[in-house]
Amino acid sequence: MSSPPVEEQLRVALAGLVDGLPARQASTAVDRLIAHYRGTTPTHTPVLRDHADVVAYAAYRMPATFEAVVSALTAFADRAPHWSPASHLDVGGGTGAAVWAASLVWGDGPGADSGEVLPVRRTTVLDWAQPALALGRELAGGSASASLRAARWETGKLSATALAAAARTERTPAPAPPVELVTVSYVLGELTAEDRRETVAAAARAGRAVVVVEPGTPDGYLRVREARDLLVDAGLTVLAPCPHSAACPLTPGEDWCHFAARVSRSSLHRQVKGGSLPYEDEKFSYVAAMRPGAVNGTPAGARIVRKPQLRKGQVLLDLCGAGEVMGRTTVSKRHGALYREAREAAWGGVWPPEQGPDEP
Known part of the structure; x- marks a missing residue:
């Protein structure tokens, strides 16, 4: 008997989490998270502070984050159709939306669906919010995906040192990038300008391919644009969404590059978000880049x-x-x-x- 689709597994896992959380506690945590996402983010402490925060975040934001990252990774996979990452480091991954997305796009890794006995993708999630990692581990533990169940959940401040340490556990000798795929999704807005640049630069050193995803707001686009410039300066080639690695032709402050992912709302999702429609559109900005010679891919026309x-x-x-x-x-x-x-x-x-x- 085949396993349910990845998105259905995630929906069921999230529903089981919220069932055990008092409605008032969940509502209070969601209200605080909404205020955070619409306001100025503190950068000296994690946004997700305790179990209630993390469960509320997972129910309120994880389905939309998952669909946005799926869209970005799918666009990248379309430009490099013969490539599948054997290792994945998710920086600031929290409850693991990006590793669930990678499981949907690429399965458990190269050759995992071929019938051969091959290692599954080596997956590491790095975040400074231990409650988020604990819940992510719980969600992944019930998945049908071998790569998700075997994932490592590492606690550490999002610094170049911590990122390099998490990457080096892949046991690939220097100076080659130790991880095939690095994702940095929905986290740059929680960092200071200096930490943002340091994190993206470290991701470029660690990964053969790097995908950065942020909310599709003018500020989110500017963070992605800055990350894009840093990746190009580090020698990576942009594969998506841009058809080139030259300067972005948009004028900051006048326009911004963003896209939309359709998110199906479960009854749980509608309850937590206070909505009635069976769907919503998650706006996001992203950049996907690869290191020439490490990934075979071609930008779109x-x-x-x-x-x-x-x-x-x-x-x-x-x-x-x-x-x-x-x-x-x-x-x-x-x-x-x-x-x-x-x-x-x-x-x-x-x-x-x-x-x-x-x-x-």
Whole structure:
């Protein structure tokens, strides 16, 4: 009998957690977390302080964080289709949304689904909030994923020293990057400017591929943009969402690059968030980069950076293209099959559509 999908396993695990938490306690913790995410973040202590905070966070934010990271990792995997990470370090991973996302995108690691007896992906989560790590370990322990069940949950301040120590336990000799994939998701906003730069620089040294995800706000985009510059300066090549590694063509303060992931709301999620719709859209910004020679991948020709606008007989697409080019293209009925493709195009997708090996 096959295991339930990864997202269903996570939903069931979260429901079991909240069942044991008094409603008033959960509500108070959620209200405080909402105030935190909408305000200025303290940087001297972890945001998640105790078990109630962590359970509230997991119910309130983990489904959306999971879907946003799934979208970013999927975009990266599309650009490097023959690559699957054998090791993964999640920096500031908290309850582990990113490692669940990696399990959905890549399974348990290279060859894990081939029937061969091969090691599962080596997974490490590093965070300074011990209650979050404890809950993440509990959630992962009930998963059908071997890589999640075997994950290490390391407590430590998000510093270059701690990150390097967590990475070096992978036992890969220096000077090669010891980890194949490093994720830094929804954590840079909790750090000082100096710590942000230090963390991203350390991630670039530690990983053959680095994926950074932040909320899709103007400030979140600026943090991703800064991380992108640091990754490029460290010698990495951007694979997604940008079709190039040159300077971002957007003017800070006037526009920001972000995308949206559809999040299905369970009854638990609607209860915790006080909403009635069966879904929500999580806005996020991200950058995915790889070290040349370590990962084989190719950036897209152009990326759709806004929701396509449908007009009578026309589709308007806002595109970021190679060579620091940002502009709008119009696809009309006279373009035939391309017009039909444009009507199905999605925000965040590649344009023009790329043909598979068996397509004419």
